[in-house]
Amino acid sequence: MKRLYGDNLNQVTISPLNDYKHEKLGNVYMPPKIVHMCEDNGVFKKTKIHVTQYKDVFFKDDKVNPRIFLQGEAGSGKTTFLAKLALEWCRESHVSSASDNSSLFFNDVDVLQSFVFVFYITLRNSVKQFDVYTLSKEQIIDTIYSSQEDREQAYRLLNEIMKRERCLVLLDGLDEWTGPGDHHNLPTLVLEQSQCVLLFSTRPWKLTVVKIMPLDRYTSLHLEGINKPFEFSRIILSCLVDKDELELKYSAFEQYIEKQELGELLLSPMMLSAIVCSYAEGIELKGSKCEIYTLLVESLFKKANSNTCTFQQSPFPCFIRTEYIQPNLEQLNRLAEMAFHLLFVNAKENSLVFNITELKKFKMDERKQQDFVLKSGILSAKLTASTLRSSSSFMFIHKSMQEFLAAYHIACNTNLIDGSISVYLNRHPEAYLDISQVFIFLCGLDVSCAEKLSSMMDERDALDTFHLSYCHKMFNTIVLAGLREANANGYSDIALKLSHFNFNNNNIIDLHKIWENNAANAIVLRVDIDDRKPLENPRISPGNDECASQITFDLHSCLELRRLELSGRCILGKGKYTIRFFCQMCFRYV
Incomplete structure (x- = not known):
């Protein structure tokens, strides 16, 4: 059995899309960040109690936890943690190389040795089976032995072991297990196997439908991701x-x-x-966020539907090399419509966490559709307590994923800029900064939509008074990020709107591109250049001994300019303006 684990569990895929890129688990393992959860009226809540040792997983008040639920979102590392645990029990020397860098975490391997046997079960491979003994027979013994005689002997031995010895059963992927359709909502042990400990890994949504009785002894942990x-x-x-x-x-x-x-x-x-x-x-x-999030959508969709097909004509640059989006385009469009609706139409307090009603609005409450979004991991679910009844609430795996999908929906429905988004910004004038990620994604998807949205956002930004200059600086940064996202996706000609300019060493070149299209709109121009620091990409002016780097601003067309602040060296200007000096600078009037 140890040899079986060494062969099957010690290889991990390091790329979410390329299944052929494998490494030994010990070479790429990093201990996870796990916290205890508490149960409050049927709802699991995270605590601030961190789990850093195996004893914290398996024991409470010096008593062994008979059932343990390790929950975490899609891709958080649940399967890897269980595989590493099984290999640690095997005492495989080659699995500890990478973890030595973080030896303070889960280094009490002796706790694992207190279990005589560890049985590793992948629940998606036996979705209708509920008896843990039968699961172990089918997935372990039948894999080790080929002859029926050997299997029969091993079955009897397994039965005696599970009755007499303390064993640990690792049940990976409870969210992928359906059960036989009767009263069994969890894989179970028979009474005479009471010394066995069950450790389930699952996505949180599954625990919203699993009925755990209040008197049941169990502990719940939440895997948040990687420690380092x-x-x-x-x-x-x-x-x-x-x-x-x-x-x-x-x-x-x-x-x-x-x-x-x-x-x-x-x-x-x-x-x-x-x-x-x-x-x-x-x-x-290229620094394209759209490409990264497209890759993430691909990796999630692949988990629910592994059919592949490319676009004959890609709607967006980031979709060109995709394989798993086109076969799941209907699901993508429904998710994107819902993501947009939640962010821009729903009340703000309901924009991130929603209930089954929202799924029904977008025809995602059917079993097939709901299975897809939950199994892919793009949505997660949790149980919400109520004085009358309990119900499930849903959310996207990450707010930024919801924002990316909303941007995709806008790019596919350009009329929304003048419609729902305009109404939203009029209803929430301060929200132009809150939708920054949607705007940045939109710059990488549809230039014309992004330009129109930037104009709306700039109108709100221009209304802020001078004492709220930090808002202007923030919006300055947002528009810059949008420009860079557009460029990263191959859109070189994008005319974003900006009225308040704040130049410094880190943004001088990119922001100057925006200035060239907005000089007539400029209300405030601040240039603060530290000549002791290099520019992000200095423009060299040959033949000028006084200043090696020169940035030129043509102020002739600045009809709306109300404030001009220049600080630094080698700043050239054209126009009839009084310059306010903040420190020694070289100013050449042309």
């Missing part, structure tokens, strides 16, 4: 690039994640793998 995502990124990257390029590539990767603000996504091993693998293949050079 950047260390894990380096491990994955080392499997994809040449050894002599690793340090340089990893340093550039860290800068890329910071610049694109993708750090939060790295908590999920699935999302991290998608981002690192796309980076290793050169996608980072």
Whole structure:
């Protein structure tokens, strides 16, 4: 059985789309971030109690937990954690190499040795079977032995072991298990197997439909992701690039994640793998968020429907090389419509967490549709307590995924800009900053829609008074991100609207492109250049000994300009304006 685990569990796929990219689990494993959950009126709630050792998983008050539910969203690392646990029990020496870097986490392997046997069961392979003994026979013994005589002997031995010894049964993927359709809503043990401990892994939505009696003894844990995502990124990257390029590539990767603000996504091993693998293949050079999220949609859809088909004519650049979106286009369109409706039409307090009513509105309450969105992991569900009855509430796997799908829906229905979005911004004048991610995604999907939306957002931004200058700076950053997203998707000519300009060393070149289309609209122009720091991509003016880098602003057409602040060196201007000096600077009037 240990040899079986060594063969079947020690290989992991490091790319969410390419199943042929495998590595040994021990070479790429990073301990997860797990917290205890508490039950309150039938609802599981996360606590601040972190689980860092195996004893915290299996024991409470020095008593063994007979049933343990390890829940986590799609791609959070549940299966990997169970596989690593089984291999640790096997005492496989080669599985500890990577984890030595984080030896403080789950290093009490002796706790696992207190179990005489560990049985690893993949529930999706036996969706109708509920008896744990039968599951173990079919998935373990029948795989080890070929002759019926050997199997019969092993069956009898297995029965005696499960009656007499403390065993651990790992049941992976409860959310993928349907059961026989009778009263059995969980895989079960018979009474004489009471010494066995069951550890289920599942996505949270499954626990909303599983009936756990209040008197049942169990514990619930939540796997939030990876403890040290950047260390894990380096491990994955080392499997994809040449050894002599690793340090340089990893340093550039860290800068890329910071610049694109993708750090939060790295908590999920699935999302991290998608981002690192796309980076290793050169996608980072364009910095397209739309491509990354398209890759994530692909990896999720693949889990529910593995049929493949490419677009004969791709609707968007980021869809060109996709294989799993076209066969699931109907599901994508329904999800996208719902994502948009929740963000822009629903009341704000109901925009992220919603109930079955919203699924019905978009014909996603049917069993087939609901199975797809839950099994793919693009939606998650949890049980909501009520004084009268309990019901399920739903949410997208990540708010940014919901925003990407909403942007896709807008790009497919351009009339929404002048319709629902205009009404939304009029109803919530301050919300122009809240929809920044939708706007950025839209810049990578449909330029004309993005230009129209930027004009609406800029109108709201221009209404802010000067003491709210931080809002202007924030919107400045949002429009810059939109420009870069458009460029990353091959849209070089995009005319975004901006009235308040805040130039510095980090944005001078890209923001100047926006300035060229908006000089007549400019209300505020601030330029703060530190000549001790390099520009992001300095424009060189040959033949000028005084200033090697020059940025020129033509102020002739600035009919709306109300405030001009220049700070730094080598700033050239054209026009008849009084310049307010904040520090020593070289100003040449032309």
